[in-house]
Amino acid sequence: MSATQPPAPQSDTIELAIPCRPEFVGIARLAVLGIASRMPFSYDEVEDVRLAVGEACSHAVERAGGASAVIRITSVIDPGALMITVADDVPAGAASGPRSEEAQLLEEVGVDQQGLGALLMEILVDDVKIEAGPAGTTVRLTKYAPE
Amino acid sequence: MTQKKAGPEWAQDDAETLFARYARTRDPHLRDRLVVMHQNLVRYLAGKFVNRGEPLEDLIQVGTIGLINAIDRFDSARGTKFSTYATPTIVGEIRRYFRDKAWSLKVPRRLQELNQTASKAQEALSSKLGRSPTIQEVAQRIGATEEETLEAIELGNAYDTVSLDSKMMHDSDSAPLSLAEFVGAEDDSLQTLEAYGDLDQAIESLEPRERAIIIHRFFKDMSQAEVAKQLNISQMHVSRLQNRALHQLKRLMIAER
Numbered sequence: 001m002s003a004t005q006p007p008a009p010q011s012d013t014i015e016l017a018i019p020c021r022p023e024f025v026g027i028a029r030l031a032v033l034g035i036a037s038r039m040p041f042s043y044d045e046v047e048d049v050r051l052a053v054g055e056a057c058s059h060a061v062e063r064a065g066g067a068s069a070v071i072r073i074t075s076v077i078d079p080g081a082l083m084i085t086v087a088d089d090v091p092a093g094a095a096s097g098p099r100s101e102e103a104q105l106l107e108e109v110g111v112d113q114q115g116l117g118a119l120l121m122e123i124l125v126d127d128v129k130i131e132a133g134p135a136g137t138t139v140r141l142t143k144y145a146p147e
Numbered sequence: 148m149t150q151k152k153a154g155p156e157w158a159q160d161d162a163e164t165l166f167a168r169y170a171r172t173r174d175p176h177l178r179d180r181l182v183v184m185h186q187n188l189v190r191y192l193a194g195k196f197v198n199r200g201e202p203l204e205d206l207i208q209v210g211t212i213g214l215i216n217a218i219d220r221f222d223s224a225r226g227t228k229f230s231t232y233a234t235p236t237i238v239g240e241i242r243r244y245f246r247d248k249a250w251s252l253k254v255p256r257r258l259q260e261l262n263q264t265a266s267k268a269q270e271a272l273s274s275k276l277g278r279s280p281t282i283q284e285v286a287q288r289i290g291a292t293e294e295e296t297l298e299a300i301e302l303g304n305a306y307d308t309v310s311l312d313s314k315m316m317h318d319s320d321s322a323p324l325s326l327a328e329f330v331g332a333e334d335d336s337l338q339t340l341e342a343y344g345d346l347d348q349a350i351e352s353l354e355p356r357e358r359a360i361i362i363h364r365f366f367k368d369m370s371q372a373e374v375a376k377q378l379n380i381s382q383m384h385v386s387r388l389q390n391r392a393l394h395q396l397k398r399l400m401i402a403e404r
Contacts, residue, residue, distance in 0.1 A: 026294035033298065038380070040387045042354055044246055051195055079383070102194075105187045110162070111230040119231060120195070123238050146391065 011078040012038075018057075020069035020088055025057045028073055032084065035075045039082050040145055049143055052124040053084055055117050056139040060088035062100060062113070063137065081126075081144045089136040166223040181218050182211065188230055189214050192237050198295055199245060200257040206241055213240030261299035264289050349396050357392035360385060 016031050018024040029050050036049040053073065060071050069090045076083040103113045121128045127142040155176070160168070162184055169177040186207075193206035217233035268288045272280035280288075286296040350361055356378065363374045371389070375382040 026292065030294060030297055030301075038384075040384055040391070044242065047199060047245075048242075055195075102191060106191055108187060110228070111188060111191075116191075116230060116234060119234050120192070120238065123235050145387075 011076050014075045014077070016073045016075075018071050018073070020060050020064045020071050020090065022058075022061050024071075025054055025061065028057050028071070029054045031073070032075065035077065035084075036082060036143075038077050039143075041082075041143070045143065048124040049082065049084070049141070052121045052128075052141050053086060055121055055124075056086035056141065059114055059117050059139075060086070060090055060137065062103065063088070064090045069136075079145065081142055084141045085138060086141070087136060087138040091136070092132065092134045162229065163223060166218075166221060166229065169218070170221075170223065178215070178218055182214055185214055185218075185229070185233070186211075188233065189237055192234065193241060196241055196245070198292070201245070201248075206244070209244045210237045210241050213237035216240075258299050261289075261291065261295065265291075265296055265299050353392055353395060356380075357388050357395065360389050361392050361396070364389060 014031075014035055016028060018028055032053045033046065033050050036046040039046075041049070057071055057073075060069070067090070069088055071086060071088045074085045074087070106113050106116065118128065118130060121139070121141060125141045125143045127140075129140040131138045131140075162181065165177055165181055165184075168174075169181060189207055189210040193203060193210045196206055197203050213236040214233055217229070217236040221229055221232055223229070265285055268285050269280055272284055272288060276284075282293055282296055282300075286293045289296065291299070350358055353361065359378060360374055363369045363377060364371070369377070371382050371385045375385045378385070
């Protein structure tokens with residue numbers, strides 16, 4: 001589905017905006033748990049979507065490095081698919097704060113956390129599009145309903 | 148897995164060198180070393196799945212199986228980074244672990260148990276504090292994250308709408324109930340099933356909503372509209388889940404023979 005198309009008439013849109021801070025990522029995950037449960041997904045698939053959105057949000061938090069920012073999560077429930085957009089307004093090259101312990105552990109084995117996160121999201125949902133711009137990053141996640 | 152103290156000559160080599168050497172020699176000690184070197188990756192990925200009620204150590208063990216498979220199959224000459232190659236395998240192994248668990252009973256039970264634990268904690272804290280405790284206080288007391296606590300409180304009651312032990316199925320006085328009797332013309336494929344004794348087990352292994360729908364529709368004789376209302380989902384959703392459940396039951400029953 002193209003980003004420029006408006007949602008189909010029979011779809012529902014849910015919007016959530018959270019401060020770009022770690023303590024709010026859990027709230028986004030809980031909301032997405034409820035949202036994804038509206039789809040005919042199995043429990044495992046619902047958890048996959050929840051994890052993918054949590055990842056996108058955590059990466060925004062990491063990128064913000066303590067600077068003030070907002071994450072907007074827009075979910076579109078469609079009979080055929082669930083589309084969730086995670087958009088932050090973290091400016092490119094924001095002063096990154098101290099690397100998280102996790103990120104450090106990964107660097108030790110030459111792993112880039114952001115790249116790994118993108119890969120993880122691709123495993124969990126059917127389609128991932130990431131647009132990183134000077135004014136922020138937008139992640140579009142799509143999971144199709146089973147036939 | 149112990150690391151050799153007076154190491155072999157490759158002990159200080161980096162991963163890339165080790166992979167190349169392992170591809171040639173298939174030395175199991177080399178493989179052990181590679182596994183240890185990438186434990187952080189497994190730990191990181193396994194950590195993503197901790198909120199689902201399985202101990203981290205178990206998830207790490209499962210993830211390590213995926214890591215070992217990836218190490219065995221990795222071709223460093225291809226130019227892909229190992230972490231890029233291994234991640235789907237590690238994550239795949241962990242996800243399969245959850246799928247294969249008899250989770251249809253585990254999931255609602257886990258939430259119900261956590262819900263009960265949270266309720267008791269709420270009561271205990273209320274008397275102790277002389278006021279209603281905050282979610283943070285409850286979470287701290289039961290040793291869960293705030294998110295888990297909220298989830299348990301919110302969802303732990305949801306599964307009460309369907310009794311997990313359908314009395315009708317275990318009623319020894321009446322003849323075993325047959326889905327086909329209720330389904331009739333709706334699904335011809337079910338009429339070919341003969342192993343109805345396994346139907347019990349097959350229904351038990353459905354995921355909670357699908358099981359709820361089968362029970363409501365075929366044992367409690369509710370219409371799709373009534374079920375939709377009961378479960379607070381759309382009728383279309385009920386229809387889709389019902390079809391999935393029936394297909395799943397058919398698959399399971401045929402596999403049983």
